[in-house]
Amino acid sequence: MRALTWHGKHDVRVDTVDDPEIINPRDAIIKVTSTAICGSDLHLYDGYIPTMKAGDILGHEFMGEVVETGPGSTLKKGQRVVVPFTISCGSCFHCSKHQYSACDNGLPADNQDIAQTAYGQPMAGLFGYSHMTGGYAGGQAEYVRVPFSDVGPIVIPDGVEDDKVLFLSDILPTGWMAAENAQIEPGDTVAVWGCGPVGLFSVQSAFLMGAERVIAIDHFPHRLELARRFGAETINFEETKTYDALMEMTGGIGPDACIDAVGLEAHGFFADNVWDQIKVSTFMATDRTHSIRQAILACRKGGRVSMPAVYGGFVDKFPLGAFMEKGLTLKTGQTHVQHYMPALLNAVMEGKIDTTFLISHRMPLEQAAEGYRMFHDKQNEVTKIVLKPGMVLA
CATH class of the missing domain: 3.40.50.720 (NAD(P)-binding Rossmann-like Domain)
Incomplete structure (x- = not known):
């Protein structure tokens, strides 16, 4: 598949990488239909966040269609879902208090020592945001593996366009x-x-x-x-x-x-x-x-x-x-996204909250590197870029 990968300060590239696979029973594979560049991604682009490795797949704001599920997932193939940027188990002490970004089980065991050293305790995992937050592949890609898919993603009703709900993932x-x-x-x-x-x-x-x-x-x-x-x-x-x-x-x-x-x-x-x-x-x-x-x-x-x-x-x-x-x-604190998604989806559906005003540019995934440069250098004109993996190059 094609995905945007990090190679150093101000060096991101769309590369061909291995397709994601189901690893754990609660996993799901999502075919990405929309993914956005976040202001937080610019911290990675500028080299401020440690523990990045060359080839890491970026992106933590994304949504798409379920194409494969593990036996422990509650999702069904064909459903459209928005995925929260926090990776949380749903059953630990913190998740039981709806403090999803403080999840004790969101980080793989091999990554917990990094966060323990930096912050005193590990936090939830994050998509596409360094090995200190789990080293998970991000969603600026054609496909992405979603851990704990029975807890995180929210199903979107048919007929609701991506632009209205994509930002439930984070911002x-x-x-x-x-x-x-x-x-x-x-x-x-x-x-x-x-x-x-x-x-x-x-x-x-x-x-x-x-x-x-x-x-x-x-x-x-x-x-x-x-x-x-x-x-x-x-x-x-x-x-x-x-x-x-x-x-x-x-x-x-x-x-x-x-x-x-x-x-x-x-x-x-x-x-x-x-x-x-x-x-x-x-x-x-x-x-x-x-x-x-x-x-x-x-x-x-x-x-x-x-x-x-x-x-x-x-x-x-x-x-x-x-x-x-x-x-x-x-x-x-990092956002407890899973806690807020249902009520905010209802607010969007009822017209109480507008999200589409923010989108200034829509670009193919293949132009993601140019999108990063634009977002970094032209912040007056560029308020939000949505990348579309299926979009044809202009």
């Missing part, structure tokens, strides 16, 4: 959980750093949860315009000092809740961010954390900070004093 539940973690109350003012896919779904979710005002922060004009379509006020951090603007917009109090949807590759010519970039380039640090620092400093006293954004390692200059003295609450 829609991630944006929703980000807003939920912000503990939004009716009348709240919520600030969202980053108007990428997760940030925009966080904006939409915050309003659905009762926020009176949402303030979206970015520097790409088109992405800020998308946020305004949902009713958000906006701040362009290249034109305005974000902290000063937030204080002015909230009467000096600060937002009730702040959501960091940027993560470890924060942009902007700020003193702390420049210093972070220097330290990262000299291997003295791993992450650029300007956005979460700014969120903590801007949030009102007693407020809540939600961090759906990806961070990979150790950071410095973390404003721990401000965090403690202001009495803030921080909630974060």
Whole structure:
């Protein structure tokens, strides 16, 4: 089959690789009909996530048709399913609490030591996202093996096009959980750093949860315009000092809740961010954390900070004093996708949530490498790329 493979920093290629096979009784094989490039994939593209190996198949946002099942799968051939990016067993202590991204059994035994060393405990497995998260082949491919297929995938009704439901795999539940973690109350003012896919779904979710005002922060004009379509006020951090603007917009109090949807590759010519970039380039640090620092400093006293954004390692200059003295609450984590998928599918089917607005480009799988370059270099124009394995080259 054909699949997009990683070969190093800014080097991804569509190669011919072995077809996936059933390994465990609960496995299923999915013929991929749509798969998307995620902002988190750019962290792999930029070489920030460790334990990648040449030839690894990328991609964790995908859906398709069931073509083969193991004897322990509950899926049936011919069903259309969306697959969550988290690989979770469904029966361990954490899964029983619907904390699917903390699953104890999602990682193969050979990979658990890597995560144990890095983070103290292993987490759930992830598709196409390094050997620290299981070394699983991803979904930017013609076919993919889905472990624990009796727990993860959600069956999609006939007649519903892929574009409406594809993002149930990751970014829609991630944006929703980000807003939920912000503990939004009716009348709240919520600030969202980053108007990428997760940030925009966080904006939409915050309003659905009762926020009176949402303030979206970015520097790409088109992405800020998308946020305004949902009713958000906006701040362009290249034109305005974000902290000063937030204080002015909230009467000096600060937002009730702040959501960091940027993560470890924060942009902007700020003193702390420049210093972070220097330290990262000299291997003295791993992450650029300007956005979460700014969120903590801007949030009102007693407020809540939600961090759906990806961070990979150790950071410095973390404003721990401000965090403690202001009495803030921080909630974060990989998304418990399986927990949110059923309700969000219903919301999409009822027209309460729009997802298709985000798609700016549809491309054949064979052009995936060009898609990565576009998404990396043209983030104002490119908001989301959907790859179609069956699509004919233009």
